[in-house]
Amino acid sequence: MNTFMTREALEQILDQALQDVTEQTAGVRLHQGDQPPGEDLCTVHITFDKGFGTSLTLCADTSLLARMARNSFHEDTVTQEDLEEFSKEYFNVLCGKITGAMYRATQVAAHFGQPVFYHGRYEPQGQEVQFVLTYADEQSEGAQLIHHVPCVQETQAALNET
Amino acid sequence: MKRRIMVVDDSRLVRVQLEDVLQGTDYEIAAHCRSGEDAIEQYAVVQPDLVTMDIIMQGMDGLDAAEIILKNHPDARIVMISSLAYDDTFKRAEAIGARGFVDKPFHQEQLLKVFGQALR
Numbered sequence: 001m002n003t004f005m006t007r008e009a010l011e012q013i014l015d016q017a018l019q020d021v022t023e024q025t026a027g028v029r030l031h032q033g034d035q036p037p038g039e040d041l042c043t044v045h046i047t048f049d050k051g052f053g054t055s056l057t058l059c060a061d062t063s064l065l066a067r068m069a070r071n072s073f074h075e076d077t078v079t080q081e082d083l084e085e086f087s088k089e090y091f092n093v094l095c096g097k098i099t100g101a102m103y104r105a106t107q108v109a110a111h112f113g114q115p116v117f118y119h120g121r122y123e124p125q126g127q128e129v130q131f132v133l134t135y136a137d138e139q140s141e142g143a144q145l146i147h148h149v150p151c152v153q154e155t156q157a158a159l160n161e162t
Numbered sequence: 163m164k165r166r167i168m169v170v171d172d173s174r175l176v177r178v179q180l181e182d183v184l185q186g187t188d189y190e191i192a193a194h195c196r197s198g199e200d201a202i203e204q205y206a207v208v209q210p211d212l213v214t215m216d217i218i219m220q221g222m223d224g225l226d227a228a229e230i231i232l233k234n235h236p237d238a239r240i241v242m243i244s245s246l247a248y249d250d251t252f253k254r255a256e257a258i259g260a261r262g263f264v265d266k267p268f269h270q271e272q273l274l275k276v277f278g279q280a281l282r
Contacts, residue, residue, distance in 0.1 A: 096246060109248045
């Protein structure tokens with residue numbers, strides 16, 4: 001995804017989009033920090049198409065996502081189904097904001113598919129971490145936004161096939 | 163009398179958000195369809211004044227569903243609400259006859275403006 005822009009510029013877009021969408025969608029303010037999520041976490045993952053081959057993953061404390069879901073649904077408790085539904089829609093909107101900002105900066109459209117939700121941590125196959133942005137809220141619940149790019153070997157293999 | 167809206171979105175969250183921003187306005191949610199296929203079936207039953215249509219959904223996407231609804235009901239007023247805010251998406255939505263486009267996350271002012279334009 002960042003073939004068309006510097007890593008710093010991409011990080012800035014991701015950071016701004018995450019903070020804006022989280023506050024607007026769920027009323028939670030996140031700030032960058034260095035404490036990763038704990039062991040009880042959930043992951044949402046999106047893959048970008050049109051040859052980008054990159055992906056974005058959000059790993060967050062389950063308690064953080066549950067609070068965001070409760071705020072958004074205006075409910076005191078949320079079910080597992082609500083948590084998954086909220087997480088997918090939130091990440092869908094977040095990725096839309098990110099790709100929209102990238103499009104304005106580069107005129108390159110990065111379309112993406114349906115978000116996939118996992119309980120626990122998920123590592124996409126054939127990809128490696130390019131960078132991680134770590135966040136915490138005022139209750140010290142954590143989240144990480146992870147940008148994955150194709151592994152060098154995978155990219156080389158694909159080039160050899162063409 | 164309030165204008166009746168049929169919400170087409172696979173997320174319940176979007177319905178909740180729309181209910182929030184439409185509170186106290188001249189619009190009410192008459193139905194919520196969670197797929198394009200459901201929307202095609204329900205349109206004739208609900209007969210809404212306006213349809214809000216997501217694009218990325220399980221099964222048929224919102225642009226295809228909007229195209230079919232407009233083919234069957236040329237007077238349908240459809241506004242796309244999506245996070246896929248690109249020129250190519252705008253152009254396809256316009257080409258099939260959608261009356262407007264709102265990108266997520268949406269604001270009340272922006273939404274009401276597009277709804278008003280779509281219903282002119």
